[in-house]
Amino acid sequence: MSPTARPFLMFQGRCAEALAFYEASVPDTRILALERKPDGTVAMARLSVAGLEVMANDSPPVHDFTFTPSLSIFLEVDESEAVDALAGALGEGGKVMMPPGDYGFAPRFAWVQDRFDVSWQIIAR
Known part of the structure; x- marks a missing residue:
């Protein structure tokens, strides 16, 4: 079985908003799947950004870090x-x-x- 690799974006309560923003802002971008938790946050999502599949979710625990520009x-x-x-x-x-x-x-x-x-x-x- 061959592995697959995808970038993964972990948000804190703003995942659906971010994905909708990317879909509206970047040509050839679309939300492929979006599963919500009972509280409305995103349990898991898949987004295609110009052919690159990206996974994303809202982190269940609150943490003191965010994305780094080095990636x-x-x-x-x-x-x-x-x-x-x-x-x-x-x-x-x-x-x-x-x-x-x-x-x-x-x-x-x-x-x-x-x-x-x-x-x-x-x-x-």
Whole structure:
């Protein structure tokens, strides 16, 4: 039996909100499955982000850590304008770590942390 590997995002009570935000903000993204606990939080979810399947849930215990920007979702797009649009949408209410620009390794690149503390690198091919 071959193993499978997927990124896993652990939220604290905002998983469904985050997944709906990603579905609305990132082209070719959709929620594949979402199972709720009796209290309404997410027990387990699967999201397809531009072909990458991501798992997510709301952590049952409260913890004092969140996401680190050293692990990020890397989006490749065809147009420089798409970098700006995605960085603007995903970075709204979050943090811009590297604003859209030419950093020498691509015609357009941006790195943002969204309002849920998930980090996104966006690059024009």
